Amino acid sequence: MNKSEWIALGALVVSLFSAFLSALSYLVSRSAHNISKQQHKERYKGIVLYLVDAFKWSSEEDFYISFALRFTNEATISNSLQNIELHLEYYDRNKHCGKAKISPSLEVKPINLAEASEMLKIPLEMNSKSAKSGWISFKLPNLFYKDLEIDLYKIVATTTDGRIIAVETHIVNIV
Known part of the structure; x- marks a missing residue:
């Protein structure tokens, strides 16, 4: 493998790691949003x-x-x-x-x-x-x-x- 292939492979690994982190961040933010919606509903019950x-x-x-x-x-x-x-x-x-x-x-x-x-x-x-x-x-x-x-x-x-x-x-x- 030459130098450009190693650079492309490194870029692929970094982009996959970034995609994994963004998916994890999305799941955490969605969970926080659901908790916030539930707290809002409970706050304004009658x-x-x-x-x-x-x-x-x-x-x-x-x-x-x-x-x-x-x-x-x-x-x-x-x-x-x-x-x-x-x-x-x-x-x-x-x-x-x-x-x-x-x-x-x-x-x-x-x-x-x-x-x-x-x-x-x-x-x-x-x-x-x-x-x-x-x-x-x-x-x-x-x-x-x-x-x-x-x-x-x-x-x-x-x-x-x-x-x-x-x-x-x-x-x-x-x-």
């Missing part, structure tokens, strides 16, 4: 809402509905709830349907349960990977309790990042 229990009750002339709720922040960053509402779907005696929104009565504690569990406060701040549970009550106008039949109870919460989470039920116990 809050999950669970309905634990619900019941209607009365106090003197007022009628209330109370919900035991559990909020779970599945994200790796903190988040909070800025608003909670009760959305009702109802019908009257003539079977006309309607919808209503009711704000929570945060100062009202559910009857016989005030000492057993925590009351939820709005805004509800949640740390990363944490859960909070407690009761929230809504005062029902007398019209709903006497003249209208409520078909669907839907708790709707809005997070600070604008996401809306909801849970609904058709069945509520009466105490």
